[in-house]
Amino acid sequence: MDEPSVTMTGSGTASVSPDVVRLDLRVGHEAAEVAAALSGAAAQVRVVGTVLREHGVAENDIRTIDTNVHQRYDNSGSPVGFTAEQRLGVTVRDLELVGTILESAASGVGNALLVDAVRLDVADRSEGLRRARDAAFAEALAKAEQYAALSGSELGRVREVVETGAMPVAMPRMAMAALDTMGGMPIEGGDLELHASVTIRWVLA
Known part of the structure; x- marks a missing residue:
């Protein structure tokens, strides 16, 4: 029993x-062909990566979350091209630099940059x-x-x-x-x- x-x-x-900020960034590029969309997105990602490193973000605090390519259609349903996107997960350990980093990245790639999330967190x-x-x-x-x-x-x-x-x-x-x-x-x-x-x-x- x-x-x-x-x-x-x-x-x-x-x-x-909180002592870190987690950024979820998305960089995209539109083109008529898949290869051009991918190469354009890759170029934009390199610009954003340069901005991050110039502001002291370490290599292991930058990671690719996913990459995708999808076809675009006009209002009539006809294909008009492709969009390639890459999402980056970034950890910023200096809270005061977050705004400057986002502003510099936006200046570098314009509307190709989208910010999906800004989260405060603790590293440990x-x-x-x-x-x-x-x-x-x-x-x-x-x-x-x-x-x-x-x-x-x-x-x-x-x-x-x-x-x-x-x-x-x-x-x-x-x-x-x-x-x-x-x-x-x-x-x-x-x-x-x-x-x-x-x-x-x-x-x-």
């Missing part, structure tokens, strides 16, 4: 200060997640102790610990003004929240 037990779920949150989540897990465990323990007391029992040993769900980064309040002649897009760090959730089973003594 199984031992009497109580199972509780707890969640915890830890605030951390381990300490923040440790604090979030501590808080999640403490919440589960407090509930388990209460239910044990209500049932006239005491908590015994832990039988099972399962971390449940993902630990996403909650987006902070982030101010992004339009690019202007005084400089690039300002990014305000604010706070990020890391979340942890755990389900724990205790034996009831």
